[in-house]
Amino acid sequence: MGTNVRKILKASDNKKQGKEEKRKWPAAPTLFILFIAYFILLAWYFLYVRNADTMFFMQDRGWWNSTTLFFKECTRVPGGLLSWTGAYLTQYFYYPVLGTLILIALWLVTFIVAKLSFKVPNEWSFLLFIPMVALLCSVIQLGYWVYILRDIDYVFYHSLGLFAALLLSFPFWRFLPVSEKVQGWIAFAWVPLVAALYYPLGIYALLAAVIVAVRTSWKSVIILLFALWLVPLLETSGSTLMRPDQPWLYGFRKFELDDLRDYSLEIPFYIALITPVFFPFIKYLQTKKLWQSQSIMLVVAALMWFCLSSRDFKDYNFHAEMRMQRGVEECRWNDVLNEAAKVKGPVTREMVMFRDIALINRGEFCSKRYLYNNESIQPVTVSDSIHIRIADQAADLIYFNYGETVFAIRRAIERCMHYGYSYYTMRMLTQCALVNGEINNVKKYLRLLSKTTFQKKWAEKMKRFVEDERLIETDERFRMPLKLYNEGSELVGTDDKYVELTIMKKWMYNMTNDPEAQEVALGCAMIMRHRNCFWSQVQQFYNINPGKYFPIHVQEAMLFEVYELGMEGVNLSFVKFDQRVVDRYNAFTERMKQYSSQGMNEQQIGRALRPEFGDTYMWDYCVLRQVQTN
């Protein structure tokens, strides 16, 4: 740094410090501490209170293990060290409280480093939180992008990068017992040295170099430009895992998928990368009155709240899907059904399928399915940039629970190819391999899971099935999938990404003598409203359950099919009907005719009938004409 420039800056520093002493604002530290508390509360509220399910989900779709191979795989591209560390820390959202605390602690440490490094006065310290809030926003705004994120380290990567950049730009040379001139040279040399950390730290090494340069002198800026251009070129020249046309951007998250690019989701990263460059200049901000800076602080605080609450992805179904998925995985059928019962509006098809899985496992598929809302909608997307489908979400879990283990494996592996391996996928692959009897494959997956931090216990539990495969026949997790696997027919085909349709179409034709599996087949025929399949399955139900009452919804469907839809040639005299079902059916048709004669259209009739008959097959059939499969 030039001696003259240094002197001027130092004089300016001294002058400012003197002024501060004179002003002696005791309110500043108090408000500053209050702002820190405010930030902690913000982070806690949006990460834990609002998004605990999302955070758990994100860690579950992440992947970290303690092997050297994994470390090598992570560090094959620039930013790899951040990636590995980020993936490691993301695991802690297995307990969302713990993960949230770690992330907040990291942000606070980052803040302290920045405050000390740039000597930011208390009254302006709130500005240091801007990149952290941006990164908080980047975590909670994703919506359905969480299903297709390739980054196993997303939650921590950028926060770690920011921390590393600020730490590396700390002016340690000012504390060395050497002359100012030597200090200047060290600062000068530090710019390319920091930039050279591009390989472990990605773009955040370049950010550190920029900060070091702007806080020293114009000479540093020259070497900075040279380092920014050259270092990524040199360090990425041998890498075959990245696009050679983009060597400078490793570590910058782009939200692109095929031809789509959602720039709005990238805004937090622009903020996180640009604002720290101005940190060295905050100390030069001056106001005559404390209230001026503190008013700005209030505005910033309000803006932070506004941005976070408006970008937070609040869609109820999005969160409910995650809770239901976890419930299905953990065989908490009651919780899944409670979640399904709580939903007020239309539901996604994935929610319908999770609920049906719970009903199947409780043997209530044909007796309680229509008690729940089947009115469905497509998942709400963020900025309309992605159209998510069950195939991208939890197709493997759904296939597994219908005993379609091969299709489940296919979807799991496809997702690994597109979006990377995850704990979730490894568990799915393990379970499918167990049902298929591919024990060596099970061992491989368990070996890997046992090298993780929080999946060890699960892997340990699964080992007993490896030692004695027969145990899966009675285990809650495997009992029904194994039964459906054994009772399902062998076909060759593909799903074309239509998960629900594939399952329904297969099962409505499937003839089985197992009562539980047959109820699934009967239920699928009803969902598909396929008359021939329905009556074939009714006949089969009668054959294998002689003398037994048909489930309530099947009774409703039979009455509706024969009397309302005019199914000819069906003799219902052999069927034992529950009188309450008959009465409700009669009341339903009566009411329909009444409303129809009043000139009401289909939609109006549907709405009018819902309070009384919304829990019947008939209402579902008449009102929910267009069943959306996804």
Place this chain on the structure above:
Amino acid sequence: MKKVSYYLIVLISTFLLASCSKHPSLPSSFTSVDAAPTIYPDYVGVTVPPNIAPLNFLVDDVDDVVALIASPDGEQTYGGKENKVQIDGKEWKEMLASAKGKSLSVTVYTRKDGKWQAYKPFQISVAEEEIDPYISYRVLPPTFVGYDELSIRQYNLTNFEETTIYNNRQISKGLEGQCINCHSYQNYGTSNMMFHTRFQNPGTMIVSDGELIFVNLKDESMISAAAYNSWHPYLPIIAFSTDHTMQSFHTREISKVEVMESASDLVIYDVKKNRVQTVLNDSLELELFPSWSPDGKWLYYCSAYHEYLNKYEDTDELLQQYKTLKYNLYRLSFDAETMTFGEPELIYDARAKERSAVQPRVSQDGRYVLFAEGPWGLFHIWHISADAQILDLETGELLNTTALNSTLPESYPSFSSNDRWILFESRRDDGNYTRTYFSYFDKYGQVHKPFEVPAEDPEFFRLLLRSWSRPEFMKEPVRITPRQFYEKCLEEPIKVSQ
């Protein structure tokens, strides 16, 4: 106090030195086990080439392991981290050199809960004949449709070094990735080689006498762009199949996938003249997997007879009848002067045995044909009962390959350039992830117990969540860099002529 510190330092240093030593000491007391140890990879009783990299291995469920390896020139102990035995590369080479044509004896000592056991020594035979030093293969998750993460890599069998030939991540964008496949070489060299790129920047990347060209190998006369291929051993000619590929999935069978060709023909492509010539296009035959004999006078291939009931290429019909597709092995004579082919000659009637034979490769002496045989179809790596087979053209009989095969799929076998080593892919490890194996094929026509490609970390393939598929032998590494392939790929491919 000083003395105590001194002894402490000496003690710690000794301990550290001992633990870091590449030659651990043998346990002083142990119990003997009258059986060979179960090790991974299974190298017990295998025959290996004298230029192979160290056969590092591990023993499951033990705390420590030491191996005593005895060669004709002496013996040495090796250990590693916990349950692994990792052998020094330089010393291993010396041991192999001294044991050429003889064998190494390996005694394994394991420690569990503080107690040592010594297993019965096992032998590793060292053949006289070397193996080609390189293999190349595709690395990908065991996926079925997606291809966003694919690379072709090469591995030095003598020292574990792995490098990338081409990686589609250089060019792929989003989910619209680039598929890369069918890498092949002329006569085990890399001055003439090729691979296809599909979907994104599609074409065929050909290295011709060291020069890189990018070709669109599709013209109106062809069913599709060129696919499975084989370089003529000395002419600048590549034989291709062109085909319509389809893929379906089982709902219950753990074979998982069926790959079918609803139509296929054979063509040859003259690299220098940039010209395609049709070889076979019988609409009732599905001709596939062309493979030149090493003398260049025969073109081997496989073909399945299939007549569509509806008289058109009905993929639904084929899907119903996929089990009826049985491929036989044929060959055509080839006149290099006139560039003409003779009539198809059936050399192996797999259909008569209710089997399907594909992927023929002929030995350098022209006597043996190595191929993969499965219950039906062509993609045997997904067929549980698929095996590698060897047909003796002199006797017309199959050799006994029991030692080579397993109860899980074996596929894509090939001979080394000296015929003494068979390279094949197998899913025997876990049923899902394809791994590369070698088997010694001695001059008496005997196959020997195969062994997995050695890895520096013996746990590597157990942890790897990707398959190594479609391995090929090479005498030398590919010298064109991935960047050069990438840059060529950005160019417009040249069109072929008839």
